[in-house]
Amino acid sequence: MLLTIGRTIKGGWNNFFRNGYLSVAAVSVMLLSLFIISALFIIVLTTDKILENIQDKVNVSVFFKASTSEETILRAKEDLENYSEIKTVEYITKEKALENFKKNSAGEPVIIQSLEEIGENPLLSYLVIQANDANEYDVVGKYLENASFKSDISRINYGKNKEIIDRLNNIVAEVRRIGLGLAGLFSVISLLIIFNTVRITIYTHRKEVEVMRLVGASNTYIRLPFIFEGIIYGVVSSIISMLLLFVALKTSQGFTNRLIPSVNMLSLYLSNFALIFGMQILIGAFLGTVSSWFAVRKYLKI
Amino acid sequence: MIKFDKVSKIYRDDYIALQDINLEIKAGEFVSIVGQSGAGKSTILKMIYAEETPTDGQVFFDKKPLDSISRKRISEHRRSIGTVFQDFKLLPKKTAFENVAYALEVCGISKAKIFEDVPQILEIVGLGDRQDEFPHELSGGEQQRVAMARALIHKPLVIIADEPTGNLDPVSSLEIMQLLLKINKLGTTVILASHDRDIVNKAARRVVVLEKGRIICDDEKGKYKIC
Numbered sequence: 001m002l003l004t005i006g007r008t009i010k011g012g013w014n015n016f017f018r019n020g021y022l023s024v025a026a027v028s029v030m031l032l033s034l035f036i037i038s039a040l041f042i043i044v045l046t047t048d049k050i051l052e053n054i055q056d057k058v059n060v061s062v063f064f065k066a067s068t069s070e071e072t073i074l075r076a077k078e079d080l081e082n083y084s085e086i087k088t089v090e091y092i093t094k095e096k097a098l099e100n101f102k103k104n105s106a107g108e109p110v111i112i113q114s115l116e117e118i119g120e121n122p123l124l125s126y127l128v129i130q131a132n133d134a135n136e137y138d139v140v141g142k143y144l145e146n147a148s149f150k151s152d153i154s155r156i157n158y159g160k161n162k163e164i165i166d167r168l169n170n171i172v173a174e175v176r177r178i179g180l181g182l183a184g185l186f187s188v189i190s191l192l193i194i195f196n197t198v199r200i201t202i203y204t205h206r207k208e209v210e211v212m213r214l215v216g217a218s219n220t221y222i223r224l225p226f227i228f229e230g231i232i233y234g235v236v237s238s239i240i241s242m243l244l245l246f247v248a249l250k251t252s253q254g255f256t257n258r259l260i261p262s263v264n265m266l267s268l269y270l271s272n273f274a275l276i277f278g279m280q281i282l283i284g285a286f287l288g289t290v291s292s293w294f295a296v297r298k299y300l301k302i
Numbered sequence: 303m304i305k306f307d308k309v310s311k312i313y314r315d316d317y318i319a320l321q322d323i324n325l326e327i328k329a330g331e332f333v334s335i336v337g338q339s340g341a342g343k344s345t346i347l348k349m350i351y352a353e354e355t356p357t358d359g360q361v362f363f364d365k366k367p368l369d370s371i372s373r374k375r376i377s378e379h380r381r382s383i384g385t386v387f388q389d390f391k392l393l394p395k396k397t398a399f400e401n402v403a404y405a406l407e408v409c410g411i412s413k414a415k416i417f418e419d420v421p422q423i424l425e426i427v428g429l430g431d432r433q434d435e436f437p438h439e440l441s442g443g444e445q446q447r448v449a450m451a452r453a454l455i456h457k458p459l460v461i462i463a464d465e466p467t468g469n470l471d472p473v474s475s476l477e478i479m480q481l482l483l484k485i486n487k488l489g490t491t492v493i494l495a496s497h498d499r500d501i502v503n504k505a506a507r508r509v510v511v512l513e514k515g516r517i518i519c520d521d522e523k524g525k526y527k528i529c
Contacts (some may be wrong), residue, residue, distance in 0.1 A: 007407050018395040211391045214351070215452065216381035217408035218374070 004221060012228025016236075019201065023233070026197045030237035030287065031244075033190025038184050039247055041276060042269060044179040049263045051172040056130070060140055061157040064236050066094075068152040070125070076149040077127055083143060085136040124154055124159040127215070135169070181202040191280040195291040198230055202295040209299040219300050223293070231293035234284025242277055245269060303329040303491055304350060309359035311345055311515075319345045321515045323359070327460070327493065332486045334502045335495045336526055337512035341347045346512075348460050350493070350523035351383050352376050364459070380489070381409055384453025384461045385489075388468035390445045392437040392452075398424065399433040402452045409456065427481065443474030450481055460491045467501055479504055502526040 016023050032111045057099040064073055080089045092100075098121050115122075131140050136159065144156055202209075205226075212222045249256075256265050263286065269276065306325040310316050314331050320342045335343045345462070348354040349361050352368050354528055361368045363379070371379055387392075392401050402420045405469050411419075427447040437445050446466060453461055463482060467475035486492045496502055502509060509524025510517055 003410055003412070015395065117482070186354065207391070208393050208395075211393055212404075212408070213379060215354075215405040215408060216377045216379075217404075218377040221377075221408050253486050 003282060005224070008221065008224035009228050011225030012232060015205075015225055015229045016232045016235060019229075022201045022204065026194070026201060027195050027235045027237050027240070030233055030284055031241050032235050032285055033186055033287075034241040035244055036186050036189075037283065038241060038276055038280060039248075040179050040183040040186070042245070042249075042265060042272075044176050044183075045272060045291055046265055047076050047172045047175045047259065048264050051169065051270060053069065053262045054168055058130075058137065060131075060137060060144075062128045062129065062144060063124045063154040064149075064152050064158070065154045066170055067295070068125070068149075072149060072152055073127065079147065079149070080127065080129060080143070083140070085131050085133075085139050085187070086129055088128075089134045090130075092126050092128060093276070094121050094123045094125045096176055097126065115214070118150045153274075179237065189288055191290075194233075194287045196292065198233070198288070198291040199295040200227075202226060202227075202299065203294070205298045209296070222300060223296050225294050226292040227289050229289025231285045232288070234263050234286070234288040238277065238280035238284045241280055242273075245276075303331075303364065304493075305362040306346070306349070307360045307362065308362060309349065309356045311342075311349075311354065312357045318515050320356075322500050323515075323517060325510065325517065325520075327491065329491055330486070332483070332492045332505060332507040333494065333528075334505055334507060334508060334524075335493065335510045335512060336497060338497065341512040342515040343512055344464055347359060347464050347493065350462060351380050351385060377408075381405075381456055382459050384456075385452050386446065386449050386461065386463040386466045388465035390437070390442075390449045390469075392445055392448055392483055394437055398429060398440065398448045398451075401437070401448055402455050405455050411456075414523055419455060420451075423430055423455050424448075424450050426454075427451045434448055437491055441474075442470050446470060446474070446478055447481070450478065454485065454490075458490065460493065461485060463492065463494045463496075465496055465498075466494070467496065467498055468499040472500075475501060476504070499526040501520070 062076075064076075070093075077089050077091050080086055096114075101114070102112065129140060131137050132158060141156070141158070144150070144153070147153075166197065209222055249269050253264075253266050304325075304327040306323045309320060309323040312319040318333070323342075323346065323505070325346075327378065330516065335346060337343055340473065345354055349356060349368070352371065355369060355404065364382075368379070386427065393404060396404060399420055400421060403416045406416050406419065421430065421433065424430055427450050429444060429447055429451070432440065432444065436477070437448070440448065446469075449466075466478050482492050482494065483505065507523075509519070509521050509526065510523075511519040511524075
């Protein structure tokens with residue numbers, strides 16, 4: 001059994017190298033498909049990242065009445081932190097708020113001056129709530145409306161950019177959907193093309209299959225080298241495609257960084273290297289195996 | 303050894319390839335099957351190595367009916383038969399050595415045994431020094447000798463030679479023929495299909511003449527003839 005596997009792997013390996021341009025053709029077709037699928041995957045990852053960055057900038061601020069004790073605010077914070085939709089709650093005391101305010105208006109002496117004239121801190125303490133997802137702010141709003149500390153709330157600030165962010169969110173979701181759809185479509189197309197390419201490869205081998213049958217090779221023994229050959233196509237294509245992707249991202253780095261300053265596509269690729277590579281090898285090997293399996297079938301008279 | 307019992311083969315469009323064939327070949331015999339193209343020579347041979355099945359009747363090999371062999375066992379059955387063809391049927395991407403070794407590899411023979419047996423058999427067919435050449439680097443006669451070596455490597459009970467000299471010059475043909483006679487002398491049954499008058503007469507053994515799918519002559523010490 002081990003002997004058979006060893007021999008058939010070697011057979012597949014030899015076929016791959018001795019087939020010359022047919023191997024090149026099969027690998028190029030597979031390479032192209034894998035490259036497109038991976039590129040789409042990276043685009044989807046990038047849009048996800050953009051969305052994530054934008055979401056980090058959305059928040060809800062809950063301002064408490066000046067008369068509210070710190071204890072109440074901290075209890076409210078604790079309450080809110082228990083909701084699964086809420087990612088973080090940050091407590092900003094009115095002293096901190098004043099500090100921030102002064103820092104922000106450092107270049108405007110009029111404001112600083114009028115603050116000094118008031119004498120006391122006119123700002124309110126508040127909680128900054130961040131939800132896990134931009135869509136969940138509606139739910140958070142409902143929580144606040146029904147909260148036990150509702151009477152202590154002075155006002156709720158739902159972030160100025162919420163509407164724009166909502167629209168962006170929709171666009172990103174759309175890009176994502178289209179990206180995944182295209183990746184799916186390309187998988188199907190490449191499956192068909194690769195299937196055909198491998199079939200042509202095996203068609204040129206049909207005489208050999210006949211000879212193998214004649215000298216008493218079992219069907220499994222005939223089939224395995226072709227399947228290994230298919231797997232080699234997949235693996236070689238994935239490796240080349242990974243290299244190509246790296247080169248493409250590296251050369252376009254300046255451009256993409258200017259276009260999307262918040263996301264570095266190259267580092268995104270590098271941090272997902274194992275995932276993308278693994279995905280490619282799996283897809284490649286799967287495509288190679290399935291197409292070889294069906295293509296040899298015909299000549300085995302099964 | 304091999305027995306055809308009222309065997310007929312009819313292809314789809316009512317084309318009769320073989321009709322009512324009764325033929326018995328004993329172990330150690332050398333039988334030449336002659337006849338024009340399309341007479342049914344190849345069909346008879348294909349039935350022996352179970353590439354074709356009869357429409358009617360039965361073929362026995364070593365007393366076992368071939369139609370009872372399961373698909374999985376067919377490859378094992380073929381290992382007891384060596385085949386040689388007009389077009390050599392070598393694997394083009396394998397060297398002479400690898401072509402012969404392949405027949406052993408498929409049976410799961412160990413590497414050590416392969417490295418012992420294959421050079422020996424290539425030596426016997428006179429290709430000791432050309433083991434690493436690919437088929438396209440060899441002449442027709444040499445390719446056919448590689449095919450002979452491959453057919454002989456697992457010491458088959460029967461050698462089936464379907465027009466083995468069809469693509470060869472007279473000198474090479476003679477060499478192949480002498481090789482076949484030598485193999486037969488050592489005890490292997492040889493079944494030869496040919497329409498080469500000189501070759502068949504040279505053998506001067508049993509001759510079965512086929513015409514339009516029927517056996518019309520079967521001479522123990524026959525000569526090539528179209529009755």
